[in-house]
Amino acid sequence: MIEKLIAKIQETKAPVVVGLDPMLAYIPEQVKAAAFAEFGETLEGAAEAVWQFNRAIVDEVYDLIPAVKPQIAMYEQFGIPGLQAFKRTVDYCHEKGLVVIGDVKRGDIGSTSAAYATAHLGSVQVGSAQLVPFGEDFATVNPYLGSDGVKPFLEVCKSEDKGIFVLVKTSNPSSGEFQDRLVDGKPLYELVGEKVAEWAETCMNGQYSEVGAVVGATYPEMGKVLRKVMPKSFILVPGYGAQGGKAADLVHYFNEDGLGAIVNSSRGIIAAYRQEKYAAFGPEHFAQASRAAVGDMIADINQALENR
Amino acid sequence: MIEKLIAKIQETKAPVVVGLDPMLAYIPEQVKAAAFAEFGETLEGAAEAVWQFNRAIVDEVYDLIPAVKPQIAMYEQFGIPGLQAFKRTVDYCHEKGLVVIGDVKRGDIGSTSAAYATAHLGSVQVGSAQLVPFGEDFATVNPYLGSDGVKPFLEVCKSEDKGIFVLVKTSNPSSGEFQDRLVDGKPLYELVGEKVAEWAETCMNGQYSEVGAVVGATYPEMGKVLRKVMPKSFILVPGYGAQGGKAADLVHYFNEDGLGAIVNSSRGIIAAYRQEKYAAFGPEHFAQASRAAVGDMIADINQALENR
Numbered sequence: 336m337i338e339k340l341i342a343k344i345q346e347t348k349a350p351v352v353v354g355l356d357p358m359l360a361y362i363p364e365q366v367k368a369a370a371f372a373e374f375g376e377t378l379e380g381a382a383e384a385v386w387q388f389n390r391a392i393v394d395e396v397y398d399l400i401p402a403v404k405p406q407i408a409m410y411e412q413f414g415i416p417g418l419q420a421f422k423r424t425v426d427y428c429h430e431k432g433l434v435v436i437g438d439v440k441r442g443d444i445g446s447t448s449a450a451y452a453t454a455h456l457g458s459v460q461v462g463s464a465q466l467v468p469f470g471e472d473f474a475t476v477n478p479y480l481g482s483d484g485v486k487p488f489l490e491v492c493k494s495e496d497k498g499i500f501v502l503v504k505t506s507n508p509s510s511g512e513f514q515d516r517l518v519d520g521k522p523l524y525e526l527v528g529e530k531v532a533e534w535a536e537t538c539m540n541g542q543y544s545e546v547g548a549v550v551g552a553t554y555p556e557m558g559k560v561l562r563k564v565m566p567k568s569f570i571l572v573p574g575y576g577a578q579g580g581k582a583a584d585l586v587h588y589f590n591e592d593g594l595g596a597i598v599n600s601s602r603g604i605i606a607a608y609r610q611e612k613y614a615a616f617g618p619e620h621f622a623q624a625s626r627a628a629v630g631d632m633i634a635d636i637n638q639a640l641e642n643r
Numbered sequence: 644m645i646e647k648l649i650a651k652i653q654e655t656k657a658p659v660v661v662g663l664d665p666m667l668a669y670i671p672e673q674v675k676a677a678a679f680a681e682f683g684e685t686l687e688g689a690a691e692a693v694w695q696f697n698r699a700i701v702d703e704v705y706d707l708i709p710a711v712k713p714q715i716a717m718y719e720q721f722g723i724p725g726l727q728a729f730k731r732t733v734d735y736c737h738e739k740g741l742v743v744i745g746d747v748k749r750g751d752i753g754s755t756s757a758a759y760a761t762a763h764l765g766s767v768q769v770g771s772a773q774l775v776p777f778g779e780d781f782a783t784v785n786p787y788l789g790s791d792g793v794k795p796f797l798e799v800c801k802s803e804d805k806g807i808f809v810l811v812k813t814s815n816p817s818s819g820e821f822q823d824r825l826v827d828g829k830p831l832y833e834l835v836g837e838k839v840a841e842w843a844e845t846c847m848n849g850q851y852s853e854v855g856a857v858v859g860a861t862y863p864e865m866g867k868v869l870r871k872v873m874p875k876s877f878i879l880v881p882g883y884g885a886q887g888g889k890a891a892d893l894v895h896y897f898n899e900d901g902l903g904a905i906v907n908s909s910r911g912i913i914a915a916y917r918q919e920k921y922a923a924f925g926p927e928h929f930a931q932a933s934r935a936a937v938g939d940m941i942a943d944i945n946q947a948l949e950n951r
Contacts, residue, residue, distance in 0.1 A: 359769070377769065377772065450716035481817035483817040502787060512790055518831075523826075
């Protein structure tokens with residue numbers, strides 16, 4: 336799957352991913368009103384608003400970008416109907432030719448991790464049928480439980496041509512609480528990075544591995560180090576824009592070949608119409624505001640890459 | 644919620660929890676055949692089999708135990724229908740008066756962790772309605788992202804009278820890969836344990852805190868240390884039975900008051916009919932086999948506690 340992602344990045348000239356993390360507060364009133372009119376102020380109504388919001392944005396941006404990253408928590412908070420909207424979004428993005436990174440941050444022990452890998456990247460056998468539960472292309476994985484928790488994902492990556500991004504250094508302010516602690520003189524995130532590099536070697540697909548890493552845009556110095564620790568891994572970079580990460584800081588997340596990283600923006604794109612810069616679009620043209628914001632983000636990152 | 648859990652433990656004299664982690668391989672043929680006859684070899688058929696299996700076991704064991712712990716991965720692998728079976732199981736266990744620990748191992752950054760906390764322990768506002776997405780009583784939480792990822796859960800614990808168990812030392816063989824690494828001479832799990840103790844102080848409810856910890860039965864020496872590091876936290880102990888943890892090893896997970904730990908068994912209970920010891924029940928009486936296994940487990944742990 337990493338080869339498909341690379342091909343899409345080269346085709347769009349856009350090493351970016353749009354985070355589909357719809358909070359109800361981001362969704363314009365007219366979208367919510369229509370959904371609530373049909374389904375009431377219910378979980379179904381909220382899920383319908385989320386789905387209509389996503390669809391409008393995807394319709395406006397799919398030709399500009401290689402991939403989307405729906406954050407499942409934002410759907411899970413609306414229970415079963417929310418997860419139906421998640422699945423619908425995954426399927427719709429596939430119809431539009433997008434690579435779908437399920438930001439699920441799952442991770443557990445052996446057979447349980449295998450069930451998560453099946454849920455998000457694989458297929459499950461029921462009697463004689465082989466069925467696809469959610470069917471994303473990539474999933475994010477939490478490494479705290481060690482290799483036992485990651486290996487079942489590697490198996491599915493190999494058998495189903497899928498990929499993962501393992502959390503190494505997250506973008507949030509308190510990520511250092513455990514991730515930065517020194518073990519034998521090295522921060523824990525670097526040890527995790529070294530493990531990612533090992534896992535990556537077992538899952539190569541062309542020049543890059545199906546095993547990537549998550550490294551926050553908000554820690555560029557660490558990104559620079561981790562780029563070298565995990566040479567075969569794509570880095571999925573959250574934290575650009577709304578969280579404070581700047582394009583100039585992100586060039587070190589890329590390899591010399593111009594590949595090796597994909598930068599995510601969520602709020603900055605899907606709620607662009609709420610920013611002063613894109614306010615002229617108004618809530619009624621929220622999706623066009625997202626398109627403009629995607630264009631600006633791509634230009635910003637490509638400019639930084641040219642200037643490095 | 645910890646007070647309710649304690650009251651139920653005292654009432655049943657059983658510091659145990661039954662893990663409802665249904666793999667299709669554990670479900671007797673007649674249950675699967677009936678479900679597939681109605682819904683086909685589909686995700687719906689698998690979910691129906693899971694639900695009928697769970698219900699039969701819960702009907703047989705609910706009066707013996709304080710709590711159940713459904714592992715959501717085992718449901719998520721059957722997609723939306725699987726998660727419907729999860730929700731149905733949670734609701735049914737509540738009807739039967741059981742405390743429900745959602746083994747979801749979620750954890751993310753700020754607003755995303757807040758969405759997970761809402762999904763599993765809280766309620767979500769949709770227009771003027773306040774709705775419950777999944778409604779478990781406790782959830783397990785992954786600490787790799789630090790306090791940012793845990794605090795939103797603490798907020799919901801306080802406002803909704805719920806609780807969490809934070810992963811400290813997991814029961815799997817490779818848990819030591821990161822968790823045992825020494826930071827300033829102390830293993831990482833101990834640092835996480837110290838953080839749990841801090842978080843616990845902010846969420847007291849009677850003698851104990853709403854913030855508990857997960858410490859595997861397979862590492863009794865570490866359990867002994869962690870018991871002292873987190874005096875106000877209940878320890879949820881996976882790994883008894885099928886994974887190799889023995890009752891005699893577990894006494895140190897309890898405090899002097901006989902409280903402070905709750906021991907989980909999943910496979911050992913729900914698939915008891917497949918063990919030689921309970922084979923006489925046969926697949927047709929699988930739920931009664933589970934009842935016998937629960938009785939034996941309670942006796943085993945109480946015996947060990949008396950002998951300490």
